[in-house]
Amino acid sequence: MNNSRRKFIAGSVALAAGSATAMASSTDIQKDKYPLVHHVFFWLKNPDSVKDRDRIIEGLKTLRKIEAIKELRIGVVASTEKRDVVDNSWGVSELMFFENLAGQASYQDHPIHQQFIKDCSALWDKVIVYDAIDV
Template identity: 70%
Template sequence: MSVSNRRKFIATTAALTAGAAASAMPLNTMTNKYPVIHHVFFWLKNPGSIEDRDKLVEGVKTLSKIETIKELRVGVVASTEKRDVVDNSWGVSELMFFSDLAGQATYQTHPVHLEFIKNYGHLWEKVIVYDAVDA
């Protein structure tokens, strides 16, 4: 086997090995560990107010103290391309992951969640919730 062919063989073997190893890995370990998803979208009473938006973001982050929330992500509208299927009318979102439905139920009545509603509820005019479990 020539040096050139040997190099091609080694490169091809390395690529195939890497591909096989990658395909054996789980696609998303977070969803395997935390199958209950709670996604909330908030529409601000004052949608042009960066101060109100930032205050609500601050409030949502306090929810991370709830022990049954395994992962919490807080977002604001991204400046992505405008398309008919994209809704960017909301102001703040929260994405939470729970181990099970019991943990999500605990979150709903947890004192930290109730305090969040009391302290920050005046900032939003509309809330929509999407709950899901891994399929």
């Protein structure tokens, strides 16, 4: 009985260590691939307008043509539980991944990005950007 328990514990520890190593390895691969994250939140002038929200979303989709953007996610507020730490006051968000700072800088001046701003900036009241590098 004692021997079985030791084998079970040893097996569990080995399984946990293997899982942790696998998770760390896959995270390292992603960090190495696209380490720069650019997250933008848009507050709409007309937050109840589905037409305005959809117009910004369509504009954001055009940004996928910019080569420096390696991955682009577009989102709207999720209906998750209400907690003090959750800010659901925004309307649309974009989450972009870049290989490096140079790629993110080139995106800022890219004609497609500038056209998006020209076409859609009248629809938002406020924009906040969070840029981060994976560590």
